[in-house]
Amino acid sequence: MPELIFSKETDCRYCYKCLRNCPVKAVSFRSGKSTVVVEECIFCGTCLEVCPQSARIYRKDTEKLLNLQKPFLASIAPSFFAYFENPLKAIGSLKKMGAMVVQETAVGAEIVSRRYTEVFEKSDAPVVTAACPVVVNLAEKHFPHVLKYLTPVDSPLMAHAKFLKKRYGDFPVVFVGPCIAKKEESSLVDIVLTFEELEEIIDETQAKETLPDPPYPSRARFFPTTDGINYTVSIPWEKKMVVEGIENLMKVFSRIDEYRNVFIEASACYGSCLNGPVMKKKGAGKDRILEWQKKLPEEPKIDFFEIETFRPFRNRSKSVDVPEEEIKKVLVSTGKDDPKKELNCGACGYDSCREKAKAVVLGKAEKEMCFVYLLDLVRSSSYRVVEESPNAVFVLKEGKVIYRNKLAGDLAGSDPEILTKAMNMVGNMLSLDDKRFFFVKRFSLEEGEEVLMLVDVTQEKLKDEELNRLKQETLKKVEEMLNKQMRIAQEIAGILGESIAETKSSFLELKMFMGGNDADL
Structure with a gap:
């Protein structure tokens, strides 16, 4: 399976912001490399959103769609109508690219809602929705004791994929939504694109406005909103509960056994799917969905096919026991030989020094990630330098x-x-x-x-003095040389003067001899 979330090492500056914000600490810093620990990652996309250097990216599958055999079946998440300025043209673009059918995933959500009601009516324990893939990943990888409380029902996407194939045949299924985790949710779907991926490859200006294909959902278009799932199920309001945000989910999961017969709408994103990791207009989508709910055709006019929606879950958690002596060894090596020195400041990304030490033992972290330890190293080094x-x-x-x-x-x-x-x-x-x-x-x-x-500056001072001495000696020698040259020049000038006088006298005598007394020299 190709990597889903990965790092651009040249851009990563090791600020540890991704680790500090990762709710399950599924980020490893080792040997100068920052990587996502796939076995622990729940694919919530938090690290992509918080990275100040944009060093985290997710796998793009646009090329797979462009090379996909045609025709194909397309399933569009309900938040589709909140993301695109003109969603009908986006649907038209999909049709132009080879989609035989473009249908709302909310059709599958209608099926799932009916199953949720049936499951709750037969249960006397807490029931946790499994529509959000991050919620399922969180339970399977980190809270396996919660699995018995998850609704054993397909997600809306999985149910819709089965519906599409049963109605139209065994064509490839393409899903478009606001969630990165959907890319790894099910093998029932051939390609999963985020809204921003689709936006990169379509040209809405050249497309015709096209309605999604029937049948049409009723209340399930509000699945991606807060309390949207609760809005679709036939369960008494006093039995309903909404839990959003991974931190809140972890708190509820930690004490899930204390809850009685309650239906828990669980979403990893605050504000549900409308605040998914690739939604560009967060918090402003519910009104747009309501607007399109009024424009689009009303509830389905045909009965749904009978589709098997049972879904099993599996324990994928990997608990590793780290010997206490190994943890203490790391703590001592970082100057924390006394519990009072364990500041638990969280600067490294871990909630406590012990958790950080455990990560070091497991090879997920490095001692140098502790800023206090680094500061002590600098101080001790500085002391030696000064001394x-x-x-x-x-x-x-x-x-x-x-x-x-x-x-x-x-x-x-x-x-x-x-x-x-x-x-x-x-x-x-x-x-x-x-x-x-x-x-x-x-x-x-x-x-x-x-x-x-x-x-x-003793050496510099001595060098200056030596340089001055050399200058003085040089000037003295130059002066002596000049004086000597002057004397030689004067002697040469005297000799040249006598020689010129004698030559002139000889020429005068020659002239007189050759030209007479009036000859002119």
């Missing part, structure tokens, strides 16, 4: 030294007045016997503490 620093560090509070590192202690031992001298040279160079040189810095910490740091 072995080549600079002298004094920490003062109210004028008194409360800490000094090794070098500061050595300097104070050799010169008791070192602190006073340093205080008077803040921002300047401090010389100790013209052998060691320090630049003095001073800055404040929290809670009235301040740091006096003597930065050792």
Whole structure:
């Protein structure tokens, strides 16, 4: 089975927000990788919604639809009419893509509602609806003792898929809805798309407005609303109860045995399916469903086929016993050798330090996920760095030294007045016997503490002095060289002057000889 929810590792920044918000802690951080633990995941989609980096994505199946053999049968969830601006054009687009039938999943919900009423009438224990796949996953994977209270009835989608195949034949079934978990709900459906997936591949502007195919549901169009299932069943109102949100479901499941004969409408999403993980207009869909309820044809005019809707559930929980000594070993290694040091701050994503330690033992978490542990590491590392620093560090509070590192202690031992001298040279160079040189810095910490740091610049000072010495020697040599060159130039000039005078005299004599007394040189 292909992975359903997965991480884009290049985008994950390990903020642990997904883990903090995951109600069942089905996220693993190990060896630099963040992954979804499929065996524990209930596919609620919470991690996709809360991730600030959009590093969580779900499997897209649009290509499967585009390559699907035609024709096919399409089932559209009731919240379809709340999601699309023009749902009739969206239906027309499905028809254009090869859908032989586009029918409302609420048809299956009508069948399921009848079965719910029958189950409740025969029970004297709590009855929990199983229409929401996340509720079923939660019970099967984490609260197996609740399975006996789940209605052993197909979900509306499963019932509708059976209805479609029985009425139209064995064609592929495509479901479109607001839920990611539906992708893994049943093998009765060939392809499950979310509304946003369908929106990506259809062009409503080129489609004709088309009504869904009959038969038409009655009250079941309100299945995706709060109290929508209760609205469809024939059960006394005082026996009905609505539980929404995974946290609330977990609380109810934890004490389900205390409840008596009550019908529990269970939904993982607050506001039911209208607030599903891929609904773009959350909380504003009930009015739109009511609007379309008035526009669409009325309740079905034909009898439903007799369809077997029994549905079994199975225990998929995996409880692992972790030895107490292993948990304690992890706690001690993270500095929690005393229960008082277990802050249970939840920053790592787990509710307690013990739960986090257990996850470390199981390979689902890393010790470094504890921020307190990391802070202690940084502090201890910083202490070692400061202690072995080549600079002298004094920490003062109210004028008194409360800490000094090794070098500061050595300097104070050799010169008791070192602190006073340093205080008077803040921002300047401090010389100790013209052998060691320090630049003095001073800055404040929290809670009235301040740091006096003597930065050792001896080597830099010696280098500067050596550089100055080399400069002076170089200038002296250049000056000597220039003086010598000047003397040579003067001597050469003198010699050249005598030579030119003698040459001129010889030429004059030659001229007079060759041209007479009036010859002009």
